[in-house]
Amino acid sequence: MLNLSLLMLERVGIVIILAFLLVNVRLFRRLLFHQNSFNAKVQLILIFAVFAIVSNLTGIEISPQNNLISSVILTGIPQNYSIANTRILAITVAGIVGGPFVGGVVGVVAGIHRVIQGSMTAWFYIPSSALIGILAGLFFQSKTRKNRLVVMTPMQGIVVGLVMELIQMVFILFFSPTGWKLVQFIAVPMVTLNAVxxxxxxxxxxxxxxxxxEARAMQTHDVLELADRTLPYFRAGLNVTSATKVAEIIKRYTNFSAISLTSTNQILAHVGAGSDHHVPNNAMVTRLSEAAIDSNHIKIAHSREEIGCSNPDCPLAAAIVIPLDVDNQVVGTLKMYYTDSYMLTPVEEQLATGLGSIFSSQLALGAAEIQSKLVKDAEIKSLQAQINPHFFFNAINTISAMIxxxxxxxxxxxxxxxTYFRANLMGVRQTEITLSQEQEHVDAYLTLEQTRFPDKYEINFDIQTNLKVKLPPFTIQVLVENALKHAFTGRKKGNHVQITVVAVEQRLKIQVADNGNGIAPSRLHRLGKEEVSSEHGSGTALQNLNQRLTGIYGPASALEFKSDTNGTIITTYIPLKEELA
Structure with a gap:
């Protein structure tokens, strides 16, 4: 048994070396983050099937008399001979990493190969290996989290590995010609070493x-720095001067080999490798950029051929092209390049996605500032444009603490x-938006607030109408923010806010109710009509909202207030409108 243990330890070492090499392969790292797609599952099956077959080929041959017969490559064995190997280790990890489907298929492949090595007397390895792969995959399912990759901990892996190998021992005990004798000889070393x-x-x-x-945490911090430093330039619009400054800043804060910004048809700035032929004011020279603009979707390339640069000596070997859009209209692209394709990992792709969203928002901010000077309804727009700076700084501090x-x-x-600030910018440019856009704005606000104050508020939505109906921007958001800021002073739990939107005849009823402390009668009749000072604010937001509602729809849409010691209800009725198709 000791000799078998030492030989098995060698085989486990081979698999571990392969595992170490595997996690350093870009393809496998990408599969870990995209394992739910069918193509990813197929690729994981191929990888782990190779592992399992290698485990069979490097196994230790055991005669019916339990004599060890060591060989370099075990392509076949005589009938009634057995093999001690690490096949179950490969199948178990396949299930843990890829799920029941991957584990089951790898188990079938490994079992069939084991039968081919020996004879049909080893048929039971096919169902046993498939069962082990599926069971290991079920453990995988219980260990996944939404929007986050969570792999089973190594200590949990010991238990799962041990159980899976014991299942294999049970099959050997009942179906192998030398069942009990073989199990006595191989059980302890195989169960122990496969679990380890x-x-x-x-x-x-x-x-x-x-x-x-750790890389993501560092990059999130860098994104905050980038957003702060690039904002003044993007607010000036997308031009050669602003683009050059932005490209230099991004290049300084990231490890990309080159950064480029373009309009929809020409290069505005290019900093880094390839700057000899990616020249500002020249026409774009890559097919990848044209595809990103046409589709308004991020495009990723892992080779020079995919980038499609017209210069045959271009050193750029991998790229991410992010369309920059304002109101769903592409105005340009942000392009990030590497000269070595292996450096482009899922971390860089997610970084680029976040930057694209933020930079699009900053461009929208610049466009909004320009448009705000031209709109005729300047009074309404100026009311909509107010953004609470305290909320911004609180949100930034929350994110920084969370990193x-x-x-x-x-x-x-x-x-x-x-998302929150894009909604604010949309409100600057539009008098009315859809209910779904307003709800997205409210959801973004609540996510940030409830992260600051976990378990303090319970918010319930009751939407009983078409999400394409239209209303002034910030209508619900201002009422919800007012409830959270003023209704629950001194209370940390049991704070409920009910948001109701329902069609009543030809009007849209919007109501926000809370179970807070109520509003003093001396202030209640003044709300929405004038500034009403309190320890948490001046009441300007409600006054502005009321002015916008009555300015657009007339006095019938003015805010209605009801309040007592059991809470406050604020209601408005606006004409029922739907977005035209």
């Missing part, structure tokens, strides 16, 4: 994922902050 091998394999993957998380604790949550909050 699963632990080490998952430790290597976990180490890689931890490195990815080291949960980089994925920080990234989500950053995107929600972008």
């Amino acid at each position: 091998g699963t632990f080490i394999f998952l430790s290597i993957i976990q180490l890689f994922l931890n490195q990815e998380q 080291r604790r949960d980089s994925e949550q920080a990234r989500t909050l950053l995107l929600q902050l972008s």
